[in-house]
Amino acid sequence: MSASLVETVDIEAPVAVAWALWSDVTRWPTFLSHVxxxxxxxxxxxxxQLQLPGADKNFVAELTEVIAEDRIAWHTVEGVHHAGVVTFHRLGDTTSRVTLQIEYDPKGFIEHLGALTNLDSTLANYDLGEFQKLAETAAAS
Structure with missing residues (x-):
């Protein structure tokens, strides 16, 4: 059984700013709370390295598609199985929409519990909110 989640956030920042933050994968821990x-x-x-309630997870992910200011896609090649894509949509000169979509295999009780209680969705929502703050601060400076 695989689970999936889709979360979207609108940001008061141009696509170029949102893209610059997401495209540097090493910066993800600054706005993804469990990374x-x-x-x-x-x-x-x-x-x-992920830090989740009751479990730490390590895995290797490979970028499968990178299209500047449009999309970043990845899937895991070792460890926990999941795949994801982040897409960037221009709403206007100073606004954009970022959509995060993740497909994963909820192995083990913690992950099943997360999928059942929408914990994943809440976490993704929170993370996108953190990303929004970061992008809007960057756009304002």
Whole structure:
């Protein structure tokens, strides 16, 4: 059984600003609350450390698609199974929409509980809110 979540946030910042923050994968821990560390292994692969309630997870993810100011897609090649895509939409000169979509395999009780109680959705919402603050601060400076 796989689970998926989709979250969207509108940001008072141009697509270029939102893209600049997301496209540097090593900055993800600054706005993704459960991501402790992302290390670049090579051009396309990154080692991740996640800190989740009751469990720490490590995995290696590979970028499968990177289209500037449009989308970033990835999937895991080692460890927990999941795949995701972030898309960027221009709403106006100074506003944009960012959509995060993740497909994952909820293995183990904690993940099942998260999928059942929408904890994942709440976390993704919170993270996108943090990202929104970061992007709007960057756009304002």
């Amino acid at each position: 402790r560390l992302v290390e670049r292994l090579d051009e396309r692969r990154f080692a991740w």
